[in-house]
Amino acid sequence: MDNADAGQVLVSQSVYETLRHREKYLDRFRPVIARGKHGIKFQAFQFHSPNKLGLNNKVLPGASDEAKGTPKFTHIAAYYVGHALLHQKFLESRKADPGRDYTAIVLLTLLAEDSVEAANTPSHEEADSNVWTEGSSTFEEQYKHYYEMEFWPRCMLADCLAQKNLQSYDEYFEDKAGGYRKCYCVIRPSALHKLRAEWPEVVDLLAIGKPANKAMEQTAAKRKKRKSIRR
Numbered sequence: 001m002d003n004a005d006a007g008q009v010l011v012s013q014s015v016y017e018t019l020r021h022r023e024k025y026l027d028r029f030r031p032v033i034a035r036g037k038h039g040i041k042f043q044a045f046q047f048h049s050p051n052k053l054g055l056n057n058k059v060l061p062g063a064s065d066e067a068k069g070t071p072k073f074t075h076i077a078a079y080y081v082g083h084a085l086l087h088q089k090f091l092e093s094r095k096a097d098p099g100r101d102y103t104a105i106v107l108l109t110l111l112a113e114d115s116v117e118a119a120n121t122p123s124h125e126e127a128d129s130n131v132w133t134e135g136s137s138t139f140e141e142q143y144k145h146y147y148e149m150e151f152w153p154r155c156m157l158a159d160c161l162a163q164k165n166l167q168s169y170d171e172y173f174e175d176k177a178g179g180y181r182k183c184y185c186v187i188r189p190s191a192l193h194k195l196r197a198e199w200p201e202v203v204d205l206l207a208i209g210k211p212a213n214k215a216m217e218q219t220a221a222k223r224k225k226r227k228s229i230r231r
Contacts, residue, residue: 007056009047016045027167032060078199079112082206084187087139091185102158103147104185109161
């Protein structure tokens with residue numbers, strides 16, 4: 001069998017099934033159709049990782065269409081990236097906090113889920129909200145609330161949320177020191193370009209790219225409207 005180029009790693013179905021649930025191999029295989037003797041086709045999997053020195057990550061000709069390009073942001077991922085961009089300066093300012101990344105993943109995911117819920121709720125109904133709020137809580141206050149969660153449950157929850165919603169888009173998040181995992185609260189500039197192309201309505205609704213005071217005014221107005229409806 002000669003299906004891979006120099007520096008590429010191709011594994012069989014059985015090897016893939018053995019490795020795919022291990023943390024360091026999550027979302028690190030792309031399915032391809034390989035050819036054996038006499039032209040017989042069979043399922044194989046190409047290992048890819050941007051941080052592996054010497055590894056050739058070029059997509060093989062037999063890869064699935066989805067493997068040939070990063071999939072479109074899901075609605076949740078789009079709002080997650082949007083909220084992360086809105087609060088990027090604050091999150092970067094908390095880099096000395098142990099467990100900052102876990103706190104950010106939990107909070108940003110809850111904000112994203114609430115945004116999707118609001119977007120899908122008819123105008124004559126009130127959208128449910130899951131993120132913690134007390135009065136007109138700011139993002140900083142919400143961050144502090146979730147940061148005070150017990151560490152290990154927060155860590156495990158964040159890892160589960162990242163695997164579910166974010167790992168398909170690793171190239172749009174910065175690397176942790178050493179490149180051993182992603183920093184899912186620091187967004188690369190390419191993510192904003194992708195967001196504008198795929199979800200322009202999210203960019204508009206969150207007022208991304210507008211002056212900070214304008215974005216804050218719009219957010220405050222939405223909170224005020226929700227509170228008045230509940231009363």
